[in-house]
Amino acid sequence: MMTININNSNKKKSNNYSQLRYISSAVSVVFMLVAIAFLSINGLNWGVDFTGGVITEVQMDPTITMSEISPLLQSALNQNVNVIEGGEMGRWILRYAEPTTGIGIPDITEVLAPLSTNIQVLNTSIVGSQVGQELAEQGGLAILVSMLCIMAYLSYRFEWRLASGALFALLHDVLFVLGVFAALQLEFNLTVFAAILAIIGYSLNDSIIIGDRIRELLILKPNLAIADVNNDAIGATLSRTMVTSGTTLMTVSALWLLGGEPLNGFSVAMFIGLIVGTWSSIAVSTTLPEFWGLNARHYQVVELKKGGYED
Incomplete structure (x- = not known):
């Protein structure tokens, strides 16, 4: 049974x-x-990696955090900006779509000036759509x-x-x-x-x-x-x-x-x-x-x- x-x-x-x-x-x-x-x-919704855009590397005060950087960049560029740590303290890689014709690439040091006066733009490169x-x-x-x-x-x-x-x-x-x-x-x-x-x-x-x-x-x-x-x-x-x-x-x-x-x-x-x-x-x-x-x-x-x- x-x-x-x-x-x-x-x-x-x-x-x-x-x-x-x-x-x-x-x-x-x-x-x-x-x-x-x-x-x-x-x-x-293709990202900058596939559509092309601007990659900027900056050096600033190590005490500044990503949560402080992102709002200023998004407000100035009117788009989402990828903020990535650059491997060293205070070094950041910014990735964003190229602004429309006539506006030009903004001065990152001016955009981030409210955070610090000691900001260095190490390099900026543009990745084409091709x-x-x-x-x-x-x-x-x-x-x-x-x-x-x-x-x-x-x-x-x-x-x-x-x-x-x-x-x-x-x-x-x-x-x-x-x-x-x-x-x-x-x-x-x-x-x-x-x-x-x-x-x-x-x-x-x-x-x-x-x-x-x-x-x-x-x-x-x-x-x-x-x-x-x-x-x-x-x-x-x-x-x-x-x-x-x-x-x-x-x-x-x-x-x-x-x-x-x-x-x-x-x-x-x-x-x-x-x-x-x-x-x-x-x-x-x-x-x-x-x-x-x-x-x-x-x-x-x-x-x-x-x-x-x-x-």
Whole structure:
């Protein structure tokens, strides 16, 4: 009687996993469509790294803080200004879009005069829009090449149905983060682009771990239904996934709260990407192979007529 109860409990738990996976996958598809819509309508709010602008390096009293510098610059330039520590006490790097024609670049020493009279402008350089466009093109190419390399690796390591789930999960994560940035019109700069690449690697790691477990179960339990195989794989790796994601989120949260304005975009992208990446690795990457009809036969060794074997 106890055995029957345990089996019924396990079956009920497995059914709950399946329902959650199917619902989450459907929600993910809807979110992807919404993200594409925002990207098409709003577009990304490109930062100075991609659009071009002015980079000014200044030296001032080490006691002056970023919170004192930013309001004066934003008021004088009428735009958001990235204020980044220059590596030495009192040295700051200011990044802002080039003012409209006729206004010219303001005198930074006059703008910051209320803070200190001892301000030195070490250098000022203008990044043209052509350079920014090249960065955007190279960034897009980098993502494309990385996705193609990942596709080749997954196709080699897994059967194509299982590989397609992991690849779709990566595409889902990238589109989701880009969609949020387009919807909220958050600045998209090189640090956010670096976060996108980090999210791809993080999500891929989770998908591979779950995919490996699915492949093992298909070989060990060939008569088990694919839905149950997926659910067992999720159950076996869930605690590891939650611990890894939780500790990483704690680190990213600390970076978000304490990293300051220059790292806000990176932190926001990483925070969203970690949550969505964990979600997609569990739900999306396992449901799509099931939809394609993945089963144990795709990992069985078949004897060839000439005496060889193939998987």
